[in-house]
Amino acid sequence: MKNLLEIARVVTKRKVRKIEIFDDHSLRNNKSKFNQFYEALRDNKFKNDREAASTLYKCSPTDPKYRQLKSRFRKRLLNTLFFLDINMPKAANYDRAYYSCHKDWTLVKTLIWYNAPSSAAQLARQILTTSLKFKFADLIINSSRILRDYAAQQGDERDYEEYDNYIKEYNDILNAEIRSEELLQRVVMNYYKPLSKTQELTENIEDYCEALVSLSEQYDSPVIFYNMYLVWIFAYEIQQDFESMLEVCEQGEQFVQKNAVYKQHKKTVTFQTKKMSAYLHLRNYRDGRATAEKCLKELKAGSEDWFNFMDYYFLLTMHVNNPLQSVAIFKLVYNNSKLRK
Numbered sequence: 001m002k003n004l005l006e007i008a009r010v011v012t013k014r015k016v017r018k019i020e021i022f023d024d025h026s027l028r029n030n031k032s033k034f035n036q037f038y039e040a041l042r043d044n045k046f047k048n049d050r051e052a053a054s055t056l057y058k059c060s061p062t063d064p065k066y067r068q069l070k071s072r073f074r075k076r077l078l079n080t081l082f083f084l085d086i087n088m089p090k091a092a093n094y095d096r097a098y099y100s101c102h103k104d105w106t107l108v109k110t111l112i113w114y115n116a117p118s119s120a121a122q123l124a125r126q127i128l129t130t131s132l133k134f135k136f137a138d139l140i141i142n143s144s145r146i147l148r149d150y151a152a153q154q155g156d157e158r159d160y161e162e163y164d165n166y167i168k169e170y171n172d173i174l175n176a177e178i179r180s181e182e183l184l185q186r187v188v189m190n191y192y193k194p195l196s197k198t199q200e201l202t203e204n205i206e207d208y209c210e211a212l213v214s215l216s217e218q219y220d221s222p223v224i225f226y227n228m229y230l231v232w233i234f235a236y237e238i239q240q241d242f243e244s245m246l247e248v249c250e251q252g253e254q255f256v257q258k259n260a261v262y263k264q265h266k267k268t269v270t271f272q273t274k275k276m277s278a279y280l281h282l283r284n285y286r287d288g289r290a291t292a293e294k295c296l297k298e299l300k301a302g303s304e305d306w307f308n309f310m311d312y313y314f315l316l317t318m319h320v321n322n323p324l325q326s327v328a329i330f331k332l333v334y335n336n337s338k339l340r341k
Contacts, residue, residue, distance in 0.1 A: 033056055033069055034069070034072070034073055034076060036056060037052065037056060037069065037070075037073050038073070038077075040052070040055065048061075049061035049066075049070070052066070052070075053066040056069065057069075082103060082106075084099075086099050086100065092263045092264055092265045092268075093261070093263070094134055094222075094261065094262055094263055094264050095264060095265055095266075097130050097133075097134050097136075098134070098136060100130070101127050101130055101131055101136060101139050102139070104123055104126065104127050105127060105139065105142060105143070107123055108120045108123050108124050108127065108143070108146060111123065112146070117150055117153070120146060120150075121146065121147055121150040124143040124146040124147050124150075125143075125147065127139055127142075127143040128140060128143040128144060128147065128166070131143060133261065134222075134261060134262065135173075135220070135221060135222060135262070137170045137173045137174040137177055137221065137223070138174055140166055140170045141166070141167055141170050141171060141174060144163040144164075144166040144167045144170075145163075145167060147159070147163045148160055148163035148164055148167065151163060172219070173219050173221050176215050176218065176219045176221065176224060177219075177221055177223040177224055177227075179211075179215065180212055180215055180221075180223060180224045180227040180228065181223070181227060183208040183211060183212055183227065183231060184227040184230055184231055186201075186204075186208065187201065187205060187208060187230075187231050187234045187235075188234075191234055191238075201238070202238065205231070205234070205235045205238065206235065208231050208235075209228075209231055209232050209235050212224065212227060212228035212231055212232075213228060215228070216228050222259065222262035222264075225255055226252070226264070226267050229248055229249075229251060229252035229255070229271070230252075230267075230270065232248045233245055233248050233249060233252075233271075233274050236248060237274070237277070237278075240281070242278040242281045242282050243278075243282070245274065245278045246275060246278045246279075246282075249271045249272075249274050249275045249278070250275075252267075252271045253268070253271050253272075256268055256271075265298070266305075268298060269295070269298065269299065269305045269309070272291055272294070272295040272298070272309070273295075273305070273308060273309050273312060275288075275291050276288055276291060276292065276295075276309065276312035276313060276316065277312055279291065279316060280312055280315055280316045280319060283316075283319050283320055285316060285317065285320040285322060288313070288316045289316075289325075292309070292313045292316075295309060296309070301336060302336050302337065302338035302339075303338075307333065307338075307339075310329060310332070310333050313329055314326060314329045314330060314333070317329060
């Protein structure tokens with residue numbers, strides 16, 4: 001009850017008269033300029049501000065009416081981000097937990113700002129419990145810092161030492177994760193450049209791979225493991241060693257299977273899409289089709305990942321001279337309503 005009273009005090013003093021978001025109820029008003037703007041953007045009807053201003057107000061993009069609408073519309077869109085439905089059927093538990101923890105972290109900082117330390121600490125403990133389960137190093141450190149400070153204010157030495165230990169332990173892990181991200185980003189940054197400009201990447205990528213292996217041996221972090229597998233995949237792809245590329249993809253999938261709690265939808269799809277790319281270069285239709293059937297169960301038809309994956313699937317069937325399957329894939333993609341938006 002103490003925490004509820006504390007939160008109620010904050011809300012009573014600072015609440016707004018109306019929360020402006022886009023939900024099913026507000027979107028029923030077809031005459032609203034906000035909703036017309038939203039539906040047009042959703043359906044990709046506007047390419048720029050000039051088209052939007054002309055359609056909505058028959059004015060230029062610099063007209064105060066349009067500029068005010070755009071500003072208020074952006075604020076309403078951002079407010080809606082706090083109320084997204086994360087319980088989608090294909091969403092991984094890891095992804096749901098990461099989103100929920102970050103949303104709760106915003107609440108913790110808000111409660112601290114408005115002097116509700118007990119409620120902030122209670123919510124920080126919930127974040128810490130979830131973060132320890134999924135090994136969210138950044139959130140473990142952030143929530144532990146709040147709890148360490150609260151323990152100090154309460155004179156609780158045992159809790160203080162516990163949270164201090166979490167900070168020191170996961171600070172090293174977070175630094176290692178940041179280093180692994182840097183190495184992956186350096187590969188990605190140069191990967192899409194013309195071959196004539198990727199000499200530096202070719203020279204350094206093996207060092208990046210070895211550095212990531214070393215980090216994975218020192219720290220038990222899903223972030224480091226995922227980044228390690230991805231850099232090795234890029235390395236073999238650049239070397240056109242597609243058999244080894246497949247092997248690393250399968251090792252990545254095995255890591256996910258053995259550590260289901262760390263499963264991330266995007267990373268899983270990346271492994272499978274890279275496998276399709278390798279099968280395409282090897283002209284291995286049999287295994288490529290088996291991978292496609294497995295992956296398509298994970299993908300939402302009409303999503304960006306789905307279209308990207310179907311592109312590889314279509315090319316594979318063309319390269320192995322399977323016109324019937326190629327036509328079937330083409331029709332499936334062409335008839336998807338999202339293609340025309």
